[in-house]
Amino acid sequence: MSGERGRARSSTLGLALCALLSALALTATATEQESVTCGSVVKLLNNRHNVRLHSHDVKYGSGSGQQSVTGVSVSDDSNSYWTVRGKPGLVCQRGIPIKCGQPIRLTHVNTGRNLHSHHFVSPLSGNQEVSAFGENGDGDDLDVWTVQCGGTSWERDDDVRLKHVGTQAFLTITGEQYGHPIRGQLEVHGTFSPNANNYWTVMEGVFIKPSAEPLKHDEL
Numbered sequence: 001m002s003g004e005r006g007r008a009r010s011s012t013l014g015l016a017l018c019a020l021l022s023a024l025a026l027t028a029t030a031t032e033q034e035s036v037t038c039g040s041v042v043k044l045l046n047n048r049h050n051v052r053l054h055s056h057d058v059k060y061g062s063g064s065g066q067q068s069v070t071g072v073s074v075s076d077d078s079n080s081y082w083t084v085r086g087k088p089g090l091v092c093q094r095g096i097p098i099k100c101g102q103p104i105r106l107t108h109v110n111t112g113r114n115l116h117s118h119h120f121v122s123p124l125s126g127n128q129e130v131s132a133f134g135e136n137g138d139g140d141d142l143d144v145w146t147v148q149c150g151g152t153s154w155e156r157d158d159d160v161r162l163k164h165v166g167t168q169a170f171l172t173i174t175g176e177q178y179g180h181p182i183r184g185q186l187e188v189h190g191t192f193s194p195n196a197n198n199y200w201t202v203m204e205g206v207f208i209k210p211s212a213e214p215l216k217h218d219e220l
Contacts, residue, residue: 036097038084039084046199049186050073054077055110056110057111063121064129066116067131071185114139115162119167157201171200
């Protein structure tokens with residue numbers, strides 16, 4: 001009996017060791033996986049103003065009246081998550097790296113609306129309004145942005161610009177701050193000059209690999 005118990009204990013320890021090694025192997029793989037991929041869920045930080053791209057079910061009181069898009073300083077707000085998707089009508093295979101210059105959509109996770117822009121005037125700065133538009137990820141051609149980066153693919157630590165395909169405006173923050181009901185949040189708008197106000201970097205997120213489970217990056 002004692003021999004059988006010893007063998008059972010050894011088997012249990014062996015299984016635990018295998019599980020630990022598997023977890024370590026997954027961690028190493030996650031470290032090596034550096035590209036932003038189609039289907040990934042990310043938060044984007046505006047480098048100049050240190051705020052994350054954000055939306056919520058609060059409509060603009062002027063302009064289009066669509067769902068507002070802002071910048072927030074807190075890092076743990078779930079309303080700052082966006083899903084990286086392809087342009088309508090083009091296949092964007094889950095887990096495949098996004099190429100520099102590729103047209104994409106960013107869909108707000110909690111409301112299902114797409115990052116959008118058009119020729120309405122933004123409420124604070126008088127620049128081009130940026131909103132969240134559509135239902136359940138379905139919108140229109142003004143939801144499409146191109147990723148401007150310096151290499152072949154969009155890497156997680158890249159400083160990138162997002163250029164609106166329909167109007168050629170850059171996704172920008174210049175520091176204008178809202179009052180009630182979204183006090184302290186910053187206006188997000190479109191401008192036509194590439195500068196330090198329109199650089200963005202991926203922060204927290206879940207990154208999809210081809211034919212594999214998503215990789216978590218920091219907190220979700």
